[in-house]
Amino acid sequence: MMVIRPVERDDLSQLMALAGKTGGGLTSLPVDSATLQARIERSLQTWDGSLPRAEQGYVFVLADSEDNRAVGICAIEVAVGLQDPWYNFRVGTHVHASKELNVYAALPTLYLSNDHTGSSELCTLFLDPDYRDGKNGYLLSKSRFLFMASFRDRFMDRVVAEMRGVSDETGHSPFWDSVGSRFFSMEFSQADFLSGTGQKAFIAELMPKHPLYIHYLTEEAQAVIGEVHPKTAPARAVLEAEGFRYLNYIDIFDGGPTLECDIDRIRAVRKSRVVNVVKGKTEAEGPLCLVANSHYRQFRVALLPVDPASGSVQLTDAQMQALKCQPGDSLRVVTLFNENKNREEKTA
Numbered sequence: 001m002m003v004i005r006p007v008e009r010d011d012l013s014q015l016m017a018l019a020g021k022t023g024g025g026l027t028s029l030p031v032d033s034a035t036l037q038a039r040i041e042r043s044l045q046t047w048d049g050s051l052p053r054a055e056q057g058y059v060f061v062l063a064d065s066e067d068n069r070a071v072g073i074c075a076i077e078v079a080v081g082l083q084d085p086w087y088n089f090r091v092g093t094h095v096h097a098s099k100e101l102n103v104y105a106a107l108p109t110l111y112l113s114n115d116h117t118g119s120s121e122l123c124t125l126f127l128d129p130d131y132r133d134g135k136n137g138y139l140l141s142k143s144r145f146l147f148m149a150s151f152r153d154r155f156m157d158r159v160v161a162e163m164r165g166v167s168d169e170t171g172h173s174p175f176w177d178s179v180g181s182r183f184f185s186m187e188f189s190q191a192d193f194l195s196g197t198g199q200k201a202f203i204a205e206l207m208p209k210h211p212l213y214i215h216y217l218t219e220e221a222q223a224v225i226g227e228v229h230p231k232t233a234p235a236r237a238v239l240e241a242e243g244f245r246y247l248n249y250i251d252i253f254d255g256g257p258t259l260e261c262d263i264d265r266i267r268a269v270r271k272s273r274v275v276n277v278v279k280g281k282t283e284a285e286g287p288l289c290l291v292a293n294s295h296y297r298q299f300r301v302a303l304l305p306v307d308p309a310s311g312s313v314q315l316t317d318a319q320m321q322a323l324k325c326q327p328g329d330s331l332r333v334v335t336l337f338n339e340n341k342n343r344e345e346k347t348a
Contacts (some may be wrong), residue, residue: 064112065322075124081117143301145268158205165256166224178221272334280314
């Protein structure tokens with residue numbers, strides 16, 4: 001049985017293995033043992049309540065309940081930009097006009113922005129390619145919404161998610177070549193690694209503070225603004241089905257879109273219900289649902305066919321053990337897909 005659980009110290013070697021399979025572009029999961037170890041420790045300290053909000057971040061892994069081996073990772077940053085500046089580009093418009101010459105031009109521009117400071121962030125979503133069958137990817141991505149719904153006061157009103165931008169199989173990014181390389185004088189992979197390992201001061205020091213005219217970029221760079229890497233398209237579709245939207249903010253390195261949504265408007269947050277555990281046999285005919293326990297430090301989420309409209313969920317002993325619950329406990333339940341299930345499955 002595949003279950004989402006909080007990260008543990010013993011997961012380090014498995015996270016290193018996962019990082020080696022990303023192919024680059026996932027700055028928050030670098031192939032760097034010290035960085036990943038620090039990330040695990042920060043997550044554990046967040047659960048312990050020993051960090052200020054500006055430093056808090058939760059890391060979850062997808063594991064088989066039988067051997068506990070981590071095969072996927074996802075995370076939530078509680079409030080970005082309160083400690084280290086959080087940058088992106090805002091795609092805007094600069095107007096040039098002359099009544100005397102009868103000239104009017106509205107030119108698209110890129111503005112360096114900190115507009116998402118103080119938002120919660122979905123990040124570090126990656127699933128081992130060997131486990132990308134069935135609904136594991138949906139479970140990994142959407143499980144975070146049940147955690148946010150159950151512990152709403154620990155998160156901010158707005159949630160953002162940076163999507164990986166377009167790059168080829170060698171890691172070449174047309175947006176970086178036309179923008180970042182002009183100011184950083186380094187390879188995309190190096191800047192990507194430095195950002196992922198927390199060395200972000202150079203962004204503020206080297207990026208221009210004035211707007212950049214998009215028409216000055218290469219056609220290849222213009223074409224990928226707000227577009228996602230082909231492998232990231234399913235993750236984008238999953239978030240958009242939950243209510244996230246692209247509102248003209250992009251990553252400063254690869255031009256990938258930043259999606260955002262008010263936390264209380266996320267489908268899984270709005271429509272989840274709290275029910276009780278009853279010992280029994282799960283109904284095989286029920287719709288596939290995300291089922292989460294109500295324990296903060298022992299949080300668990302799994303996919304089970306249950307009736308979310310019922311006031312209770314029947315679980316076997318094995319399922320209760322995997323979800324760290326017992327008869328009479330509260331569970332939070334929501335259907336895996338929205339009402340228009342077929343559309344969501346096809347886009348994802």
